[in-house]
Amino acid sequence: MSPADPAVAPWSPRATWVVRGLGIAAAVALAATIWLGLWVTPPDQVQHNLVRLVYIHPPIAWVALYLAFGVAAASSVLWLWPRTRSRFWDRLAVSAVEVGIVFTALTLVTGSIWGRPTWGVWWAWDARLTSTALLLVLLLGYMAVRRVPADPDSRARRSAVVALVAAVDVPIVHFSVDWWHTLHQGATVLNANLSPTIHGSMAWTLLLGFVAFTLLFAWMLAIRYRVEVLSEHLQDSELDVALHERWAEGTAPVPGPDGALAGSGRPA
Amino acid sequence: MSYIDAGYAIAFGVLAAYAAILWRRRQRLERSASRAPAHRDP
Numbered sequence: 001m002s003p004a005d006p007a008v009a010p011w012s013p014r015a016t017w018v019v020r021g022l023g024i025a026a027a028v029a030l031a032a033t034i035w036l037g038l039w040v041t042p043p044d045q046v047q048h049n050l051v052r053l054v055y056i057h058p059p060i061a062w063v064a065l066y067l068a069f070g071v072a073a074a075s076s077v078l079w080l081w082p083r084t085r086s087r088f089w090d091r092l093a094v095s096a097v098e099v100g101i102v103f104t105a106l107t108l109v110t111g112s113i114w115g116r117p118t119w120g121v122w123w124a125w126d127a128r129l130t131s132t133a134l135l136l137v138l139l140l141g142y143m144a145v146r147r148v149p150a151d152p153d154s155r156a157r158r159s160a161v162v163a164l165v166a167a168v169d170v171p172i173v174h175f176s177v178d179w180w181h182t183l184h185q186g187a188t189v190l191n192a193n194l195s196p197t198i199h200g201s202m203a204w205t206l207l208l209g210f211v212a213f214t215l216l217f218a219w220m221l222a223i224r225y226r227v228e229v230l231s232e233h234l235q236d237s238e239l240d241v242a243l244h245e246r247w248a249e250g251t252a253p254v255p256g257p258d259g260a261l262a263g264s265g266r267p268a
Numbered sequence: 269m270s271y272i273d274a275g276y277a278i279a280f281g282v283l284a285a286y287a288a289i290l291w292r293r294r295q296r297l298e299r300s301a302s303r304a305p306a307h308r309d310p
Contacts, residue, residue: 220286
């Protein structure tokens with residue numbers, strides 16, 4: 001990798017504007033969701049004002065479970081597939097997982113805040129809640145695996161396998177409300193009949209919430225990907241500096257013409 | 269503070285904090301990368 005590497009070079013003006021546009025669109029959409037959700041939409045007949053949490057909790061869960069995990073799992077498959085193997089997929093996977101951890105934690109927290117006045121408890125060992133908590137643990141496990149010292153390819157391979165093992169939990173989370181009798185309500189929008197049981201300004205505000213959090217996820221993913229590229233570049237540069245210092249001292253093996261390390265002393 | 273206010277405050281507070289951290293990390297790394305020597309393969 002070198003400064004000539006297009007991945008390390010600063011973003012092109014076009015990419016800068018796309019990412020900036022995503023950020024601005026996400027901020028506007030989120031502000032509109034807050035305004036509609038807190039002040040414009042009417043209270044629900046059963047849940048009264050507590051229904052206002054529906055405009056943030058399901059959209060956050062949508063990003064955590066389907067977008068972040070979908071990107072991480074698809075990127076992991078594309079990295080493991082020899083024909084499509086590229087550092088791009090590994091970087092994209094770790095970026096999606098880190099952003100996904102934030103959203104999964106928020107899914108649990110906002111769900112708990114909604115559960116306390118609705119069910120009377122902050123937490124229950126319910127199938128939906130437990131499988132979502134397990135997902136958070138698996139995502140944290142993914143990040144732990146990445147911290148185990150290894151060469152980049154081994155680290156990417158291990159991480160991809162962990163991501164795919166964790167992906168098994170996603171359908172369990174989704175169908176948990178159908179497979180078991182849970183405290184958590186069944187699907188309102190993506191139900192079996194594909195017939196949303198919500199309408200009017202509430203439905204439009206919920207839809208806006210999904211769009212807003214999706215835009216936010218895309219913006220965060222782009223920034224996090226850039227952080228990953230720059231971190232790798234700096235690690236390589238620091239390793240270079242350390243190796244050249246050792247070579248100067250004559251204590252490190254010198255790479256041969258084929259790149260293999262042999263002997264010690266100054267490089268030719 | 270109601271449960272609704274708490275839910276919104278925590279969700280948007282955490283997301284804003286994470287966005288700010290990401291932004292600052294990127295800025296710091298961009299500055300460091302511009303000063304770092306070029307990486308040379310052996």
